[in-house]
Amino acid sequence: MRDLWFKGVKASDIAKILNIDSNLVYAYARVLGLSPRNRSVIKMSLDKIDELKDLKSRGYTTREIAGKLGVSIPTIYYYSKVLGLSKPRSKCENISIDSLKELYISKLTDREIARKLNSTINCIRRLRTKLGLKKTIEKSKLDLKIDKIIEVLKVKEYTTTRELRQMGITITRRLLEELRYRNPGVKWFKLRYVSTSKHQVFHPRMVGIRIIYLEGSEETVAKYIAGNIEENIPVRVVKILLKENGVPSKIVEELIKIFTMKSYK
Secondary structure (H helix, E strand, C coil): CHHHHCCCCCCCHHHHHHHCHHHHHHHHHHCCCCCCCCCCCCCCCCHHHHHHHHHHHHCCCHHHHHHHCCHHHHHHHHHHHHCCCCCCHHHHHCCCCCHHHHHHHCCCCCHHHHHHHCCCCHHHHHHHHCCCCCCCCCCCCCHHHHHHHHHHHHHHHHHHHHHHHHHCCCCCCCHHHHHHHHHHCCECCCCCCEEEECCCCCCCHCCEEEEEEECHHHHHHHHHHHHEEECCCCCCHHHHHHHHHHCCHHHHHHHHHHHHHCCCC
8 A cells, every 4th residue: 555655546446456345445555654655746657757767866956856757836836855865965076176166267157157057046056155255246238248248259350330240239328338348349330321312332221220330340341341442442532531521530541551452442
């Protein structure tokens, strides 16, 4: 009867199997000291019980196991107790303190460290607290966007609002101010005008484009701009339009050099 009770078999079914009255099932349960049935506890299949044992041995918390098995937390508590399963300590004990410290110094959060070390958040939080380490504050969405922009700038030295929009980043004044605070070498300008009264200098799609670049990469930016200028546009017209857009003089100078090399007139 003890095995049937632990497996969550209904009292009526136990009575049929043992060929006794259903009322005697509860009486025997009290005599044997079995835990009373909880209405919030549901019967689990043998496969789920095996999975419960496996997750417990791997250090998952009660809440995490309940989520994975799709049952209530009281159900996990009940089966853990009747099956004599130990608390999830093994996953914590196997964590390398040196690895935890190294990841903590890298500014990773408890969640990220747990994922790296194949552990649980509770284990990491408990060990971090024991080591006297403060909680790493998770980066805000703004910080994550700035990290992405800086990463792009390190690779190609410049980027545009169009490219950033494809990455899910919308440029705002606050973002630009924070970006400059994080990296004073970041510069930008916006192409408000793409034509004059006589010449269509840039393709219409370039209007409103903001170009963000690293100081010292003016030549790279000039090449990008040159690639978006319509053919047979006089250098003088290009120069005037760029100045009207507030393009830095160093970039204008580099652009003139490119036009001169290509014999643009």
